[in-house]
Amino acid sequence: xxxxxxxxxxxxxxxxxxxxxxxxxxxxxxxxxxxxxxxxxxxxxxxxxxxxxxxxxxxxxxxxxxxxxxxxxxxxxxxxxxxxxxxxxxxxxxxxxxxxxxxxxxxxxxxxxxxxxxxxxxxxxxxxxxxxxxxxxxxxxxxxxxxxxxxxxxxxxxxxxxxxxxxxxxxxxxxxxxxxxxxxxxxxxxxxxxxxxxxxxxxxxxxxxxxxxxxxxxxxxxxxxxxxxxxxxxxxxxxxxxxxxxxxxxxxxxxxxxxxxxxxxxxxxxxxxxxxxxxxxxxxxxxxxxxxxxxxxxxxxxxxxxxxxxxxxxx
Amino acid sequence: xxxxxxxxxxxxxxxxxxxxxxxxxxxxxxxxxxxxxxxxxxxxxxxxxxxxxxxxxxxxxxxxxxxxxxxxxxxxxxxxxxxxxxxxxxxxxxxxxxxxxxxxxxxxxxxxxxxxxxxxxxxxxxxxxxxxxxxxxxxxxxxxxxxxxxxxxxxxxxxxxxxxxxxxxxxxxxxxxxxxxxxxxxxxxxxxxxxxxxxxxxxxxxxxxxxxxxxxxxxxxxxxxxxxxxxxxxxxxxxxxxxxxxxxxxxxxxxxxxxxxxxxxxxxxxxxxxxxxxxxxxxxxxxx
Numbered sequence: 018x019x020x021x022x023x024x025x026x027x028x029x030x031x032x033x034x035x036x037x038x039x040x041x042x043x044x045x046x047x048x049x050x051x052x053x054x055x056x057x058x059x060x061x062x063x064x065x066x067x068x069x070x071x072x073x074x075x076x077x078x079x080x081x082x083x084x085x086x087x088x089x090x091x092x093x094x095x096x097x098x099x100x101x102x103x104x105x106x107x108x109x110x111x112x113x114x115x116x117x118x119x120x121x122x123x124x125x126x127x128x129x130x131x132x133x134x135x136x137x138x139x140x141x142x143x144x145x146x147x148x149x150x151x152x153x154x155x156x157x158x159x160x161x162x163x164x165x166x167x168x169x170x171x172x173x174x175x176x177x178x179x180x181x182x183x184x185x186x187x188x189x190x191x192x193x194x195x196x197x198x199x200x201x202x203x204x205x206x207x208x209x210x211x212x213x214x215x216x217x218x219x220x221x222x223x224x225x226x227x228x229x230x231x232x233x234x235x236x237x238x239x240x241x242x243x244x245x246x247x248x249x250x251x252x253x254x255x256x257x258x259x260x261x262x263x264x265x266x267x268x269x270x271x272x273x274x275x276x277x278x279x280x281x282x283x284x285x286x287x288x289x290x291x292x293x294x295x296x297x298x299x300x301x302x303x304x305x306x307x308x309x310x311x312x313x314x315x316x317x318x319x320x321x322x323x324x325x326x327x328x329x330x331x332x
Numbered sequence: 333x334x335x336x337x338x339x340x341x342x343x344x345x346x347x348x349x350x351x352x353x354x355x356x357x358x359x360x361x362x363x364x365x366x367x368x369x370x371x372x373x374x375x376x377x378x379x380x381x382x383x384x385x386x387x388x389x390x391x392x393x394x395x396x397x398x399x400x401x402x403x404x405x406x407x408x409x410x411x412x413x414x415x416x417x418x419x420x421x422x423x424x425x426x427x428x429x430x431x432x433x434x435x436x437x438x439x440x441x442x443x444x445x446x447x448x449x450x451x452x453x454x455x456x457x458x459x460x461x462x463x464x465x466x467x468x469x470x471x472x473x474x475x476x477x478x479x480x481x482x483x484x485x486x487x488x489x490x491x492x493x494x495x496x497x498x499x500x501x502x503x504x505x506x507x508x509x510x511x512x513x514x515x516x517x518x519x520x521x522x523x524x525x526x527x528x529x530x531x532x533x534x535x536x537x538x539x540x541x542x543x544x545x546x547x548x549x550x551x552x553x554x555x556x557x558x559x560x561x562x563x564x565x566x567x568x569x570x571x572x573x574x575x576x577x578x579x580x581x582x583x584x585x586x587x588x589x590x591x592x593x594x595x596x597x598x599x600x601x602x603x604x605x606x607x608x609x610x611x612x613x614x615x616x617x618x619x620x
Contacts, residue, residue, distance in 0.1 A: 043480075043484070064484070065484065067480065067515070069507075069511055070507075070510075070511070070514075072504075072507040072510075072511070074469075074470075074473070074503075074504045074507060075473045075476075075504055075507035075508050075511055077473075078470045078471075078473030078474045078476075078477065078504070078508070079473050079474070079476045079477040079480070079508075079511070080477060081473075081474050081477060082473070082474040082475060082476060082477020082478040082479075082480070082481070083477040083478070083480060083481050084477070085455070085462065085463070085474070085477070085478060086408075086477065086478050086481030086482065086485075087408070087481065087485075088477075088481050088484070090477075105467050105470075106470055106473075106504070108467075109464055109465070109466070109467045109470060110463075110464070110470050110473075110474055113454075113456070113464050114454075114455045114456055114463075114464045115456065
């Protein structure tokens, strides 16, 4: 087992490498440099780093102005503060004018842990997903984070990239190439498909491996590009495996599960189970305890697969 | 709906002048007011009062202050005019048309389906429009980004941003005010259309901004106060603002909402209510 690696650190380092080759990369912070790891870029390129203080709305509109003037701004804060704190600024300053702003947030979901509800972002994907033209990427490990950041820098238009706080197991090696808009098959399988994003991809793989020992053959898809979502992979999984489980560190409303269900209902309706935070706020606690209490562990995914299989339509 | 006749949109463009006199600009301002009243009347909705109050400010900027070229609206070295009070879009469209960014005929399409001239500005649709605005409070922050980019690129352009006074109720304006001084953005000049009115009444009653000058001073800005309808004072203020180094400048332009049309002046009714056909006729008569 590889040691766990920080997505945030991967982000900070990828940003710095980009900064060395592209003078147009600029970075904006809202007083969270050591947490979002933009500190690496800031120390190497202080003249291209703008700390906006604890003022996320201002940060987003400044980023928009920089983008309108040819810069490629990366703006970072916690996922709970953007888009939550500055939704209208993202809507009117960034998304509607399709400006080239890269919003990279960290500390998403409930694995923020002990800081509690005020810092646990379980609504951000629903908010970001409600903005036409915004590309949304939720990388599943540090390698995919690096790749996604590079792709975002090279792809014109607004991006929302969602990272987490804890270190994560590496599910990819350095040869992995992230492809925007394409689901990644992590495990082939025929009886059910688990579609996951972010921290839940590793859990989905663990669940699939455990279920395999029970004789249940699961496909696992990393849906890292949440928007535009890979409809082809979803329809194919539904057609070939007949049942779906989605897994995400987000509310059951408005995130991966909702987006997958919308595709399925239109094209290939099959039974679905949703592993996500139910209609509630979480609380302080260790990440592991919170995942357990709010039903997001590999074990919960396994349970959801067994449950959805009982609803499988027989030909 | 009664069709509104509009002589002003038929007339020739008068501007090819290098350094227009005050009299020239007064002529243009009158034409701009006619456009504004006619456009909004024809559209049947729109913000008349807050467009009329800033006519001299925007006219002076486009005809005397800004380095810009209607034939090359995306030139990287252009001075930027950013309309933060996006509801004054008809005013900006009228001035842009006077400059030759698009035809006077197009002004009649304001707020119509498929028009480039949206109810509030949309930078994806309209040549010469820098920002999608209308949700108040974002323009000064946006301007900071444009000013920072200019400094990073060692470009000499300046950023001129027009805010409403009611708009300054928005907290983001003060986030931006603090940051502009912190970043020492002397290539940024804000102009406040201080017409003392907002939708719900006088600014002093809705949300008192005073002491307004000293608020901006306390936030680190150089403050210049002018009569916002006096071209000589405005030109002088822009000249002085260019000389200020190491800090941003705000020009607080005292204006009258609805300026130029007697029954609209200082009448909050005309913030967001369009003039009727009869009112348009009356207004155009006053503006001849």
